[in-house]
Amino acid sequence: MDFVFMIPNTEEELKTQLSEPGSFLMTGGTDLLVKVRIGKIKPKRVVSTIRIPTLHFLKDKIDEIVIGATITYSELMDFKPLIKNFPLLYDAIYTVGSPQIRNRGTLVGNVVNASPAGDGLLALYLLNAKIEISDGSVVPVEEFVTGPGQTALPSGEYVRAIHIPKYDWSVHYFEKVGQRNSMTISIASVGWLIRCKNRIIDEFRIAYGSVAPTVLRLRDVEEFAKGKHIDEDFTHSISKMVEERVHPIDDVRGSAKYRKILCANLVYRMIEEGTKC
Amino acid sequence: MKVEFKVNDRKHSIEIEPGELLVETLRRLGYKSVKHACDTASCGACSVQLDGNPVLSCRTFTAAVDGHEIKTVEAFSKEGELSAVQKALVEEGAVQCGFCIPALVVTAEALLNENPNPTEEEIKTYLNGNLCRCTGYVSQNHAIMKAAELRRNSASVPAGNQGELS
Ligand SMILES: Cc1cc2nc3c(=O)[nH]c(=O)nc-3n(C[C@H](O)[C@H](O)[C@H](O)COP(=O)(O)OP(=O)(O)OC[C@H]3O[C@@H](n4cnc5c(N)ncnc54)[C@H](O)[C@@H]3O)c2cc1C
Numbered sequence: 001m002d003f004v005f006m007i008p009n010t011e012e013e014l015k016t017q018l019s020e021p022g023s024f025l026m027t028g029g030t031d032l033l034v035k036v037r038i039g040k041i042k043p044k045r046v047v048s049t050i051r052i053p054t055l056h057f058l059k060d061k062i063d064e065i066v067i068g069a070t071i072t073y074s075e076l077m078d079f080k081p082l083i084k085n086f087p088l089l090y091d092a093i094y095t096v097g098s099p100q101i102r103n104r105g106t107l108v109g110n111v112v113n114a115s116p117a118g119d120g121l122l123a124l125y126l127l128n129a130k131i132e133i134s135d136g137s138v139v140p141v142e143e144f145v146t147g148p149g150q151t152a153l154p155s156g157e158y159v160r161a162i163h164i165p166k167y168d169w170s171v172h173y174f175e176k177v178g179q180r181n182s183m184t185i186s187i188a189s190v191g192w193l194i195r196c197k198n199r200i201i202d203e204f205r206i207a208y209g210s211v212a213p214t215v216l217r218l219r220d221v222e223e224f225a226k227g228k229h230i231d232e233d234f235t236h237s238i239s240k241m242v243e244e245r246v247h248p249i250d251d252v253r254g255s256a257k258y259r260k261i262l263c264a265n266l267v268y269r270m271i272e273e274g275t276k277c
Numbered sequence: 278m279k280v281e282f283k284v285n286d287r288k289h290s291i292e293i294e295p296g297e298l299l300v301e302t303l304r305r306l307g308y309k310s311v312k313h314a315c316d317t318a319s320c321g322a323c324s325v326q327l328d329g330n331p332v333l334s335c336r337t338f339t340a341a342v343d344g345h346e347i348k349t350v351e352a353f354s355k356e357g358e359l360s361a362v363q364k365a366l367v368e369e370g371a372v373q374c375g376f377c378i379p380a381l382v383v384t385a386e387a388l389l390n391e392n393p394n395p396t397e398e399e400i401k402t403y404l405n406g407n408l409c410r411c412t413g414y415v416s417q418n419h420a421i422m423k424a425a426e427l428r429r430n431s432a433s434v435p436a437g438n439q440g441e442l443s
Contacts, residue, residue, distance in 0.1 A: 005295035005340050033336045034317055046296070050341060074330065098406020099384070100321060103330040104337065182405030183319070 003036075004045045011054055015134070017047045019156050025049060027070055028104035030097070031113045055160065066132075067162045073102035073120075086164060088172040088191060092123040095176050098183055108159050114145045114214070117186045119176060121145070122209040124162065125217055126191050132161040148213045169193045170277040173269065176209075177262060179253060186210045187254040188246075190266045196277035199230045206238075211248040211259055218245055232271060239267040280343040284308060285352040299325070299334035299342060303349065310350045310379035321407035324380035325349050331384045333406075350379035353386055361427040362386055362420070369420035373411035381407045385421050393429055397422060 008014040017023060022044030026032045029048075035041045049055055049070050057068040060081040067076060073093045076082055083090045096102055096110075096119050110120040111131060124141045131144040134157045141162075144152050153159065171194040178184025189209035195202045204225035207217045221241050228234050248259035281290045284306065293302055300323045303311045312322035316335050323335040326348035353360040359367070362385045372378050381404065388395060388403045395403070400421050401414070409417065 003296050005338055007340060007343075029336055029338070030318060037317060046338075048338070048341060097318075098321065099387070099403055100324055100331045100333045100406045101318065103327070103332050182402070 003043045005048065006045060007048045007051050009051050011052055011134070014047065014049065014052060014158065015156070017045070018158065020045060023047050025112075025158055027106045027109045028072065028101075030101050030105040031109055049158070057161075062166075064163050064165045067107055067164070069106065069108040069159050069161060071106060071108075073105055073107065074099070076107060077102070085166050086123075086127060088126060088169075088174055088193060089120070089123040089164070091172070091174040092119045092176075092191065095119055095174075107162060111141065111144065111162065112151055112153065112159060114147070114149050114151050116148055116212060116214050116216075117189070117210045118215065119174075119186070119189060119209070122189055122191050122207055122215050123174065124164070125207045125215045126193055126205050127164050127167075129165075130163040131159055132163060134158045134160055138163065142217065145214050168195065170196050171273045173273055175266060175269065177266070185253065188248070188259050188262050188266070190263065192270070192273075194230075194270075194273065194277065196230065199277060201225050201228050201230060206242075208242075208246055208263055210253075211246040211263055216246065218242065221245070230270060230273070230277075235268055235270050238270070239264045242267055278340060280340060282342050282344065283346045285348055293339045295338075295340055297339045299337040299339045299347070302339040303334060303347070308349045308351070312376060312380065314376070319408070320377075321384070322377050322380045324383050324407065326352075326383055326387055329387065329390065331387045331406075348383065348386075350382045353382060360386065360424075361431070362389065362424040365420040365424040365427065366417065369416045369423065371412055371416035371420040377407060377409045381409070381417065385424070388421070389425055389428055393425060393432070395421070395425060 006017050024043040024046050026046050027049050055069040058079050059066040107120045110118045129141045130138045132138050174191040176186040176189040178186050192206040194204050204222050209215050243264040246263045248256045250256045300313050314320050314322040318333050318336045324331045325334045384407050400418050
């Protein structure tokens with residue numbers, strides 16, 4: 001591979017090295033190096049973040065957790081507050097690749113890669129996560145991701161951390177449908193969070209992956225669900241709404257038509273979920 | 278650039294190209310058990326342990342492992358004797374063409390260190406990044422279950438009568 005590889009030790013060095021044209025940031029390399037390998041990108045320099053101590057941290061605060069840019073999926077899964085407060089995120093990243101991928105890959109890489117199929121990304125959309133950028137700004141993930149593979153990251157800047165606010169949910173659910181069980185990119189994925197009592201919904205969030213240019217939060221469905229009783233009728237209505245709102249494409253993994261039906265059908269898992277509140 | 282790292286407890290201090298991948302360096306150093314296969318992070322045949330955790334050497338820069346420890350399959354057989362995992366793989370007929378096996382051993386050893394008593398489902402999940410085109414995985418899963426039991430039994434051999442001392 002025909003490029004220079006740099007491993008800065010501080011954020012200052014990182015910033016200087018990033019300012020050179022043709023520089024690409026790399027953390028785990030599980031997305032970047034595959035793109036280099038297949039010739040999709042041709043970097044002049046690859047700048048790695050992995051030696052920078054100030055980017056390698058996990059914080060458990062009263063109202064949020066903060067995940068540093070170089071924390072791998074495996075490190076995150078070992079972080080006790082994650083499974084306690086964000087089981088949805090845990091379930092989603094447990095499906096990412098294999099242990100080999102999770103030992104190197106990062107949630108921040110998943111965000112910046114901005115794939116509509118990003119499993120960590122889908123959970124972050126549902127959890128209203130915020131992205132901390134090196135220029136000091138903190139942006140909601142939904143604004144940070146602007147399109148497939150596109151973000152609002154200003155050139156020469158990098159992501160420092162992800163902030164996820166804590167909130168009590170009664171029910172969480174994540175499911176990814178792929179062509180096989182393991183090491184699979186989703187044909188469609190879904191996640192939801194429900195706050196409810198005696199099957200009556202107090203608050204509801206739902207998002208789909210791989211059915212639009214970005215992960216899709218269905219805000220009007222979320223509004224509609226408020227105050228409703230979780231039963232079959234409710235699920236029928238939601239399912240219909242979902243079918244009208246997702247706009248998938250045909251690709252190698254599945255047809256648009258199949259994806260639409262799949263998304264509508266996935267909603268029926270909720271009937272069982274309702275019994276948990 | 279110059280890097281220093283350990284492979285199977287042996288120190289290497291070598292010159293590398295900045296963009297050199299770990300799989301290339303290891304093979305150059307003679308660790309040919311590390312396979313250069315799909316080269317797209319899909320097959321797992323290049324898996325090695327980096328500080329005890331399985332990673333893909335085809336997607337890891339050698340420069341990034343400076344100061345760290347690598348283990349390849351050779352680390353697990355002591356003085357010519359196969360490890361419990363390796364023995365069980367042979368006994369269960371879990372090796373056919375053998376191409377995926379070094380990386381499978383490396384990954385399975387990491388699994389059993391993390392989780393000495395895995396269920397069959399946990400084994401399947403942990404090994405989902407190690408593709409095998411011969412066996413269909415059943416015999417491999419059996420072998421790892423068997424190796425886990427062997428390891429647990431040999432680890433629980435009493436080391437003297439500590440109970441009476443206290
Ligand atoms: C075999 C395989 C299976 C996979 N399975 C899944 C899966 O099931 N689900 C899934 O969602 N993904 C999957 N992936 C994709 C990938 O593992 C994830 O997207 C991963 O989270 C990327 O993290 P990374 O640290 O490796 O990113 P890198 O490859 O290092 O970087 C990804 C992108 O982010 C940029 N970047 C990295 N760090 C920063 C930073 N600090 N600031 C700004 N930009 C940065 C890079 O420039 C690049 O554009 C798979 C990949 C492979 C190879």
